Amino acid sequence: MTAIVRDRRAVWGGLILAMVVGLALGAPLVTSIGPELTRDVAATRFLQPGATDLHGVFHLLGTDRLGRDVWARLLYGARLSLAVGALAVLISSLLGVGVGTVAGASRGVVRTGLLGATDFALALPRVVLLLLLASLWQPSAVLVVVVLGVTGWMSVARLVFGEARSVMARPFVEGARALGGGRLRVVLRHVLPNVLTPALVAAALGFGNAIMLEAGLSFLGVGVQPPASSWGTMIASGRDTLVNAPWVALAPGVALVLVVVASTLLGDALQDAWDPRKA
Amino acid sequence: MLASMLVRLVRGLAVIVGVLALTFLLLHASPGDPVRRLLGPNASAGQVAAQREVLGLDRPLPVQFAEWARAFARGDWGRSIETGEPVLRMIARAWPRTVELAGLSLVLSYLIGIIVGTIQAARNRTGLDTGLSVATVTLFAMPSYWLGLMLVMLFAYALRWLPAFGATGLDADFLGPGARLIDALRHLALPLTTLTLIGIAGTGRFVRAAMLEVQGEPFVTVAAAKGIPGRRVRFHHILRNALVPVVTLLGLSLPALFSGAVFVEAIFAWPGVGRVLVEGVQARDYPVVMAATAVSAILVVAGNFIAEWLAALTDPRLRQPSQA
Numbered sequence: 189m190t191a192i193v194r195d196r197r198a199v200w201g202g203l204i205l206a207m208v209v210g211l212a213l214g215a216p217l218v219t220s221i222g223p224e225l226t227r228d229v230a231a232t233r234f235l236q237p238g239a240t241d242l243h244g245v246f247h248l249l250g251t252d253r254l255g256r257d258v259w260a261r262l263l264y265g266a267r268l269s270l271a272v273g274a275l276a277v278l279i280s281s282l283l284g285v286g287v288g289t290v291a292g293a294s295r296g297v298v299r300t301g302l303l304g305a306t307d308f309a310l311a312l313p314r315v316v317l318l319l320l321l322a323s324l325w326q327p328s329a330v331l332v333v334v335v336l337g338v339t340g341w342m343s344v345a346r347l348v349f350g351e352a353r354s355v356m357a358r359p360f361v362e363g364a365r366a367l368g369g370g371r372l373r374v375v376l377r378h379v380l381p382n383v384l385t386p387a388l389v390a391a392a393l394g395f396g397n398a399i400m401l402e403a404g405l406s407f408l409g410v411g412v413q414p415p416a417s418s419w420g421t422m423i424a425s426g427r428d429t430l431v432n433a434p435w436v437a438l439a440p441g442v443a444l445v446l447v448v449v450a451s452t453l454l455g456d457a458l459q460d461a462w463d464p465r466k467a
Numbered sequence: 468m469l470a471s472m473l474v475r476l477v478r479g480l481a482v483i484v485g486v487l488a489l490t491f492l493l494l495h496a497s498p499g500d501p502v503r504r505l506l507g508p509n510a511s512a513g514q515v516a517a518q519r520e521v522l523g524l525d526r527p528l529p530v531q532f533a534e535w536a537r538a539f540a541r542g543d544w545g546r547s548i549e550t551g552e553p554v555l556r557m558i559a560r561a562w563p564r565t566v567e568l569a570g571l572s573l574v575l576s577y578l579i580g581i582i583v584g585t586i587q588a589a590r591n592r593t594g595l596d597t598g599l600s601v602a603t604v605t606l607f608a609m610p611s612y613w614l615g616l617m618l619v620m621l622f623a624y625a626l627r628w629l630p631a632f633g634a635t636g637l638d639a640d641f642l643g644p645g646a647r648l649i650d651a652l653r654h655l656a657l658p659l660t661t662l663t664l665i666g667i668a669g670t671g672r673f674v675r676a677a678m679l680e681v682q683g684e685p686f687v688t689v690a691a692a693k694g695i696p697g698r699r700v701r702f703h704h705i706l707r708n709a710l711v712p713v714v715t716l717l718g719l720s721l722p723a724l725f726s727g728a729v730f731v732e733a734i735f736a737w738p739g740v741g742r743v744l745v746e747g748v749q750a751r752d753y754p755v756v757m758a759a760t761a762v763s764a765i766l767v768v769a770g771n772f773i774a775e776w777l778a779a780l781t782d783p784r785l786r787q788p789s790q791a
Contacts, residue, residue, distance in 0.1 A: 308481075310719070310722070311482045311722060312486060312722060312767075313722040313723075313725040313763055313767060314722060314726050315727075315729045315730070316725070316726070316729065316744060316763050319729070319745060320490065320494075320756065320760065324493060324496075400608075400610045403613075404610055404612055407610075407612050407730075408730075409749070410748070410749075423612070423613055423616070426616075427616060430616060430619065430620045431620075437613070437616055437620075438617075441610070444610060444613065445605060445608045445609055445610075445613075448608035448609075449604055449605055449608040452604055452607065452608060453604065
């Protein structure tokens with residue numbers, strides 16, 4: 189634990205994530221403008237960052253095609269992007285821990301089958317699968333969460349499996365069994381707590397990836413649907429106005445990169461703390 | 468060597484068949500009816516049923532899949548429901564474009580990524596290492612579609628140096644061979660740069676970690692103690708060993724590369740398999756989606772096959788089938 193606190197990457201990653209989450213949750217306190225507020229569209233559209241419109245409202249990051257405040261949309265959009273990412277990672281972590289633990293604690297057909305399924309899923313281009321799933325059903329934020337969740341569990345399962353298998357070979361597991369602990373009890377009480385660290389590492393790395401993919405799906409029009417807005421739909425809407433109002437696409441992109449960098453730094457630091465050999 | 472190749476071939480085929488079956492099931496399990504889409508909202512129930520029969524959509528699923536698989540193997544990939552064009556022709560036109568873009572990007576990402584990672588490991592914990600780390604982590608965190616848009620903004624709109632989309636200019640057919648090549652390269656520049664910058668970041672990060680791990684091994688100390696010059700130790704002892712996991716990563720990174728290519732093709736209107744897939748998916752064009760998914764799975768499996776063969780070249784231990 190002290191290793192994590194001393195790691196500069198973990199500190200920066202954690203600070204950035206905490207700041208973004210804080211800004212997203214506290215959006216109404218940070219800006220007084222609503223994300224959907226439009227007044228005189230013709231007069232307030234495409235205002236440059238730092239401009240003040242004719243109503244005397246200051247626009248930190250400018251306005252978009254409909255005269256909506258980009259900073260306010262960024263803050264409120266963060267709620268959806270972060271929530272989708274977090275829930276998707278939760279689903280894939282649960283699935284991955286389940287598959288990895290069962291595969292690590294069992295032998296024979298069950299293990300071979302689960303590992304085969306994991307390798308199979310890993311061999312598919314994830315975006316192809318995402319596109320397929322996301323376009324087959326009616327696009328929505330809920331669908332994106334589910335789709336990202338069920339396509340992201342493999343890396344968690346791999347890490348958890350490795351750890352579970354090595355835990356199963358340790359003396360304390362043998363001891364627990366000798367004392368009469370059933371298979372289920374051994375797995376729940378002894379194996380599961382030990383595989384949570386690798387699961388956390390995979391979750392931290394997967395969070396950034398999930399947010400990036402959510403934005404990608406929304407960008408291609410098969411993710412979050414307007415009027416709901418996430419960073420992905422913001423980038424998509426800024427695509428058409430790259431020439432005259434580049435800030436519309438620039439702001440959500442920078443926010444996205446910041447969050448993904450933070451989760452990568454945090455994940456790297458967690459990984460090194462968990463497995464010092466690789467530091 | 469031969470036996471292990473055979474095992475890999477069978478496994479690759481199993482993945483392709485699995486992908487096809489999965490795609491088929493998903494397409495049919497989902498809501499949205501291609502016949503309704505084809506005939507429009509005013510079609511009568513009779514017309515819908517008749518069209519269903521013509522397209523073979525009224526038969527049991529396993530029968531449909533078996534027939535589809537048989538026809539697919541024969542090269543009869545059906546026609547696009549949306550445009551009526553033979554799917555085989557659409558894919559035949561598209562796949563070399565994807566291989567061109569993704570293949571070039573793969574080669575460049577690995578060459579430059581290995582150089583970047585090697586430099587970082589050699590200058591570990593210096594300002595140069597930190598600077599390059601910041602650059603690779605940031606690039607690695609950039610979504611390909613966003614990085615692509617930013618490059619378009621800079622090089623196509625602001626500087627007007629390069630075209631923003633397509634694989635050839637409108638006048639390509641009227642150009643001489645030399646001018647046509649330049650036109651093709653100018654169109655390739657932005658999509659290739661987008662995909663490659665992200666690839667370099669991924670490879671660089673991995674190579675740096677692999678080099679640092681090998682640097683700490685006792686045999687490196689022994690080599691240095693024997694008086695072998697530092698440069699030779701670096702390239703012959705450290706890099707050679709660090710390359711083994713890097714080549715393995717090559718195979719594992721193919722699905723991600725293909726995923727990146729889908730977005731890049733969509734952004735730059737690059738006429739590859741990814742774009743065919745995105746358009747097919749948006750139109751619920753079953754035959755097109757099936758074929759594009761199948762071809763992407765085949766490309767990834769084929770690439771994996773090459774990567775495993777390369778890995779066996781770098782590491783003699785991997786030539787035994789039991790290791791797989």
